[in-house]
Amino acid sequence: MKIIKRKWKxxxxxxxxxxxxxxxxxxxxxYALLMIGLALSCFLLIKGFIxxxxxxxxxxxxxxxxxxxxxxxxxxxxxxxxxxxKHLDNIIKWREYE
Amino acid sequence: MVRFSFLDWLWLFLYIxxxxxxxxLFYRLGKRSEADFFLAGRGLPWWIPGISxxxxxxxxxxxxxxxxxxxxxxxRGIWYTFFSAWCAIAAxxxxxxxxxxxxxxxxxxxxxxxxGLGAELLRGWMAGWGAFLNMFILGWxxxxxxxxxxxxxxxxxxxxxxxxxxxxxxxxxSAGFWGVVMADFQQGIVAFFTILIASFWGVxxxxxxxxxxxxxxxxxxxxxxxxxxxxxxxxxxxPLSWFLTMIFIAVLGGFGMGTSIDWYAEAQRIxxxxxxxxxxxxxWWGTALTLTRNSIWAVAIIAFFVxxxxxxxxxxxxxxxxxxxxxxxxxxxxxFLLAGxxxxxxSTISTHLNLGAVYLTRDLYHHYINPEAKEKTLVLAxxxxxxxxxxxxxxxxxxxxxxxxxxxxxxWIMGAGMWLPNILQVVWxxxxxxxxxxxxxxxxxxxxxxxxxxxAFGVIPELPDYMQFWVLMILTALVYIPVTFLxxxxxxxxxxKYYAMTRPxxxxxxxxxxxxxxxxxx
Numbered sequence: 001m002k003i004i005k006r007k008w009k010x011x012x013x014x015x016x017x018x019x020x021x022x023x024x025x026x027x028x029x030x031y032a033l034l035m036i037g038l039a040l041s042c043f044l045l046i047k048g049f050i051x052x053x054x055x056x057x058x059x060x061x062x063x064x065x066x067x068x069x070x071x072x073x074x075x076x077x078x079x080x081x082x083x084x085x086k087h088l089d090n091i092i093k094w095r096e097y098e
Numbered sequence: 099m100v101r102f103s104f105l106d107w108l109w110l111f112l113y114i115x116x117x118x119x120x121x122x123l124f125y126r127l128g129k130r131s132e133a134d135f136f137l138a139g140r141g142l143p144w145w146i147p148g149i150s151x152x153x154x155x156x157x158x159x160x161x162x163x164x165x166x167x168x169x170x171x172x173x174r175g176i177w178y179t180f181f182s183a184w185c186a187i188a189a190x191x192x193x194x195x196x197x198x199x200x201x202x203x204x205x206x207x208x209x210x211x212x213x214g215l216g217a218e219l220l221r222g223w224m225a226g227w228g229a230f231l232n233m234f235i236l237g238w239x240x241x242x243x244x245x246x247x248x249x250x251x252x253x254x255x256x257x258x259x260x261x262x263x264x265x266x267x268x269x270x271x272s273a274g275f276w277g278v279v280m281a282d283f284q285q286g287i288v289a290f291f292t293i294l295i296a297s298f299w300g301v302x303x304x305x306x307x308x309x310x311x312x313x314x315x316x317x318x319x320x321x322x323x324x325x326x327x328x329x330x331x332x333x334x335x336x337p338l339s340w341f342l343t344m345i346f347i348a349v350l351g352g353f354g355m356g357t358s359i360d361w362y363a364e365a366q367r368i369x370x371x372x373x374x375x376x377x378x379x380x381x382w383w384g385t386a387l388t389l390t391r392n393s394i395w396a397v398a399i400i401a402f403f404v405x406x407x408x409x410x411x412x413x414x415x416x417x418x419x420x421x422x423x424x425x426x427x428x429x430x431x432x433x434f435l436l437a438g439x440x441x442x443x444x445s446t447i448s449t450h451l452n453l454g455a456v457y458l459t460r461d462l463y464h465h466y467i468n469p470e471a472k473e474k475t476l477v478l479a480x481x482x483x484x485x486x487x488x489x490x491x492x493x494x495x496x497x498x499x500x501x502x503x504x505x506x507x508x509x510w511i512m513g514a515g516m517w518l519p520n521i522l523q524v525v526w527x528x529x530x531x532x533x534x535x536x537x538x539x540x541x542x543x544x545x546x547x548x549x550x551x552x553x554a555f556g557v558i559p560e561l562p563d564y565m566q567f568w569v570l571m572i573l574t575a576l577v578y579i580p581v582t583f584l585x586x587x588x589x590x591x592x593x594x595k596y597y598a599m600t601r602p603x604x605x606x607x608x609x610x611x612x613x614x615x616x617x618x619x620x
Contacts, residue, residue: 011620014601020190027382028186028349031389035180036325039173039393043323044307059386066190067375074373077198084599088200088210 006068010076013069023066030058106433113437121269121277128273132476135274136456137370144379147367150279151384153286153445154363159242165418168399172322179392185385187352189378191603193368197377198600204365205461213592216531225461232454233487237494239446259495266447267488271481278448285441292438297398300422304401313404343564354521363449398422451484458483514567515541515574525604533582540577544570594618
């Protein structure tokens with residue numbers, strides 16, 4: 001079994017898994033590295049370019065991990081969206097939903 | 099006052115023409131339905147709402163605020179702008195949950211998550227508060243433009259408050275969110291390049307990156323390039339405890355909905371996205387762009403510092419980025435700079451005009467007054483709501499000096515004690531509408547006491563804002579946790595339906611079991 005799952009069945013993608021946990025942890029670190037790295041790079045400081053480089057690699061890794069899952073969720077959810085919109089319509093009209 | 103050449107005015111005129119023309123182009127799409135007028139038909143690829151997120155969060159007063167913290171604290175001040183990093187987690191958690199709910203607004207989401215009287219009370223309250231808040235932001239940002247026009251051209255402040263907002267209203271009234279998001283797209287691009295070019299010129303004026311470092315060194319100010327230069331754990335003007343609190347609030351806030359005031363504008367962009375994936379990427383990349391823009395601003399403001407060190411009056415150094423741009427850009431590019439500033443102003447105004455109208459139309463008019471309204475009537479209601487917000491914002495704008503202090507306090511109320519309830523409502527099935535309502539009321543009272551009344555009478559010392567956050571969070575929890583357990587859970591039928599739609603993260607086991615038992619999910 002692979003450490004990072006890249007092929008998803010719709011019912012599997014609906015669950016919260018370790019791929020989500022990785023995205024949750026990596027994403028704020030990537031933001032901080034991109035922000036600080038870019039500012040220091042503009043002053044032509046070596047450490048700035050290194051931090052920025054790590055930020056770009058983490059951003060790529062984040063998307064590599066989470067993108068297949070997001071695609072699977074989106075594909076499956078679009079099928080159900082029409083029914084859910086009807087539910088929303090009933091709520092706005094104050095009707096009891098069965 | 100700044101002197102404009104013919105080329106400067108030409109840039110400006112062409113840009114405004116492009117902007118309003120764009121709105122009129124999307125008139126036919128905007129009038130098709132309520133979902134078109136407020137969510138652009140829920141069909142946008144991620145990069146359109148993504149640039150809109152960036153454009154909306156670049157307002158006329160943003161460079162003033164960023165200049166203030168960077169000039170005062172050096173590069174470590176950039177952490178003040180890191181509050182927008184709530185999108186780091188929100189992009190993959192709350193955006194996914196909210197997009198799947200299909201709610202037009204946060205107020206509508208409340209009536210999907212909760213049930214009965216509590217849900218209705220929350221929806222009405224959130225809608226009223228949302229409309230008021232957007233009107234206030236419109237007045238605030240409008241007045242910032244009034245002040246800028248006064249600085250540039252010597253015009254009366256009301257001219258800058260009213261005229262740009264009226265131009266924006268042309269395309270917001272015509273095309274609704276279609277006009278907003280399409281104009282935002284071009285405004286975002288123009289604003290990005292304007293900030294880049296003007297900041298580059300500022301750095302050049304200071305002698306370039308190496309000269310800036312040399313000057314900082316000779317001034318004994320090299321600490322300004324260290325983003326982690328803390329003054330102690332609790333002591334000094336930049337304590338580590340503040341930094342840790344900020345990281346905690348900003349990053350973990352992404353598990354909730356409404357933990358940041360920016361959530362409400364983002365919520366509209368999340369719903370306008372074509373799929374869950376588009377929703378996630380729109381706010382992730384929009385925020386990435388916003389954070390890197392702050393880096394570029396920070397560099398230009400440090401350049402300003404080496405040209406003008408030792409300014410102690412905040413009103414002077416808060417204009418750092420505007421000054422470095424207007425004083426150093428060559429003739430012909432000044433109009434381009436002002437077009438960029440107009441772009442960031444237009445995008446903020448248009449967003450809040452349309453967002454405020456969502457609450458008035460969808461959550462108040464459609465839900466409570468005319469539930470059977472036809473699409474044509476709803477689009478008309480949307481336009482009337484937009485006009486009401488516009489008029490209200492002018493009144494707020496002219497009163498701004500008197501009410502700003504009160505309203506900043508009101509915003510603080512939303513942020514501190516409500517931070518945890520805004521997360522709990524997403525991650526914990528047992529948290530109910532009465533718990534959420536009691537949190538609002540308790541937080542109102544405690545904020546009043548902790549921030550103003552008790553320090554004024556010398557009962558407690560005046561606490562720094564990050565300490566206030568912890569105190570308010572704990573005190574408010576002492577009210578809403580017992581209230582939640584002493585009142586009934588939400589109706590299980592409502593919860594299972596909500597669960598099947600949104601698949602929330604966190605503690606939802608009893609609801610998941612019930613949803614499986616009745617066959618709502620496999």
